[in-house]
Amino acid sequence: MIEVAGLGKRFRSLTAVRDLEFVVGDGEIFGILGPNGAGKTTTVRMLAGLIAPSAGRARINGHELGIDSQRIRAVTGILTESPGLHDKLTARQNLGYYGRLYGLRGRELQAAVERYLGVVGITDAADRRVGGFSKGMRQKVAIARALLHEPDVLYLDEPTSALDPSAAKSIRDFVATLRDAGRSIIVCTHNLDEAERLCDRIGIMRGTLLALDTPARLRRGNGNATVRVDLVGARRPESFMDLMASLPFVTAARPLDGTLRVEVRDPRGDNPELVRALVEAGARITGVSEEAATLEQVYLDLVGEAGERDARRVAA
Amino acid sequence: MRPGLIGAVLGKEMRDLLSNRLLLGAVAFPALIFAAIPTGIVAFIEVNDLDPNQLGQIADYLRMFPDLPPKLAAQGFIVLNFMAYFLLIPAMVPMAIATQSVIGEKQARSLEPQLATPVEVSELIIGKAIASALPAIIATWLVFVLYGLVNGAIADPRLTNLVFSDTWLLAMLTLVPLICLLSVLLGILVSSRVNDARTAQQLGSFIVIPIIAIAIAGFFSGQPTFSLQQVIMGDLVVAVLIGLALVAGNWIFEREQILTRLG
Structure with a gap:
């Protein structure tokens, strides 16, 4: 040890x-x-x-x-x-x-x-x-x-x-x-x-x-998971943003390339609730998947931020 | 201090050394040259039956050998006068081996894995120092014995007695190992500052200058070889220089410093 x-x-x-x-x-x-x-x-x-x-x-x-x-x-x-x-x-x-x-x-x-x-x-x-x-x-x-x-x-x-x-x-x-x-x-x-x-x-x-x-x-980075919701039909993902803001388990959401990217704390527990709310609001969902950041992204973010901090400290 | 670990380091260094024919040649060649030149002159005088009175300046020195006939006195002077050069072997060779060894490790970055084992730094350094010094000590002693015996056989057994005098036996047993140790220490110190063996050896070669100066001064002062008192004085001076080298290189025994300077 x-x-x-x-x-x-x-x-x-x-x-x-x-x-x-x-x-x-x-x-x-x-x-x-x-x-x-x-x-x-x-x-x-x-x-x-x-x-x-x-x-x-x-x-x-x-x-x-x-x-x-x-x-x-x-x-x-x-x-x-x-x-x-x-x-x-x-x-x-x-x-x-x-x-x-x-x-x-x-x-x-x-x-x-x-x-x-x-x-x-x-x-x-x-x-x-x-x-x-x-x-x-x-x-x-x-x-x-x-x-x-x-x-x-x-x-x-x-x-x-x-x-x-x-x-x-x-x-x-x-x-x-x-x-x-x-x-x-x-x-x-x-x-x-x-x-x-x-x-x-x-x-x-x-x-x-x-x-x-x-x-x-x-x-997972900040502890949240990003859930990707694929949508079809007349309603654009942007039209569900108010709904997303009203859901207590959603920490962030954004439309991207015809999909919704929703951050939740516990995807296993929160995803069924998310899907139910979207369907009730008229969304036609073709797929739901969890999007994890790669270790490389996490690494580059952390090391990059630390590098900037070090540079600021040296400059100060 | 664990002899088993020192032995392991020594064994590895000797294996490394034996695989380096060029370095082995560098050990043997100078020793043989230093012995061969005066032996050749002794043989030349013996064969050509020269009249020592024709030897010019040397004739003045023959009075220092009142018990010997003139020709043998001339041969005795030649034999003794070159003996100071035997001290060049322990001065030059261990430094060449030590710098080669340390800079070789530096280039191969092989010191760190060794320092990561339970071996103490002193055990590692002692193993390396013995391996660097041993070839020079053995070469010097072998050539010294051969020199005495061959010259005695060529000319007269009394030449053997001149070579194997108390003074030179003491010099071989004390001064030679001490000069070897000083040479190894200087080799390690120089190696910490440079990155290639040739530069290290060139810097280290300054150690031979005092020995050559002493030999030349002896010749011009009419003294063909060292006295017993001079050998003892030489032992003391070299011991002090070793002490100074150890003070200058006290980092040699610190793992972190070796890693930083030599690793």
Whole structure:
């Protein structure tokens, strides 16, 4: 479990991360989304015990950050943004080296190396120098390295970048099995589709967390759902606007391209009432569907607003 | 301090080094050249039976070897006079290896994954320092032994005794490892400021200037080699320089600083 309270990091006059608050439970995949320079890598480096926070505290599997950093590193696996492999060594030698740094020895080390060479599918290339590997193969070796010591907590920075679609899927499936094994996993990514598929909850970050929720709730944005009502017949959607304003469960409505877009809080409960009211008012409805914002829209809105705020703060 | 982890770092560094033939050549070649030149002169004098009185300025120095016949005294002077250059190997080679290692890691961005393991920074640095210093120490000691034995075999066993004197045995056992350590530290410090190994090595090569200056000064002052007191003084001076390098580079032992400066 990862518990973060008020965590922040300053580099001289630059505040890279501030006021982070979140908990990642056992068996949960937590995604961090954010633009370049949003503080994702700094956050992971702090949580991995690589750099000291300037403010706040965090507990990783019960170990206090800044006090038990060595223990934190022992229970943590990290896939860094760049694979950072030793090019002159083979894949097997790379893994063997890191296994020893994590305290594995003898048969235990050998078994772990063989297992994870197999898991990422590079057993056949295990005795080739990684300097000659493709980007995807290097990424696989780096993933194997992060898992070698069976860490309880895993940080994955862009885990499927440079991988082809089938390799990316196999890595995603494998990460999902790690969640099922009860590990706490943080995934930093720019890939919104991947975040949505893989993560149980997502934090959108720009210096601090701008939003944190499940992908479905994030897509809802302000908590309302937009219901699209397709109409036919002589009456234009604009003619129902007074009716919409009178319905207590409707928070907003607008006509668009011959349809009505109606915002309601609880589409499952409110839609039957909405349809009944429209039909009673003479509407001929051909379809009702819930329109969710894409995660991309939500992300761009949040990050854009935060960017404007930052710019105003700098200008002031 | 966990020897197992230092051993893991050392093993990885040695593997890396052994796969770099150019760097291995850079270790072996200067050592052999420094030994081969005086040995060649000794052999030349031996074969050509030169009259040492014809050796001009060197003839003045032969009085420093009153127990040796003139020809052997000339050979002894040559053998001892070149020995200061043995100190260039521990000055140059570890720095070349350390800068190559650190800048290689910097370019491959491989320091962060290592720092993310339970290894302590001091264990990582010690493993790297030993790996950078060991080839130079072994090369210097091997060439030193060969130098003494080969010159003794070419000319006279008394040359072997001159080489294996108390002064030079002390220098080999203390001054050589200390210079290696200083060289490694300077290599790491320089590597934090530049991004390519050649620039780092060029900046670091200034370390050899004092050694060459001492060797040349010794020649012109009529002293063919160091005295025991000078070796002890040299140990102290290098130890102080190591202390200063550690003060200047105290960040070397901080994970965050290494990540920021070298990562």
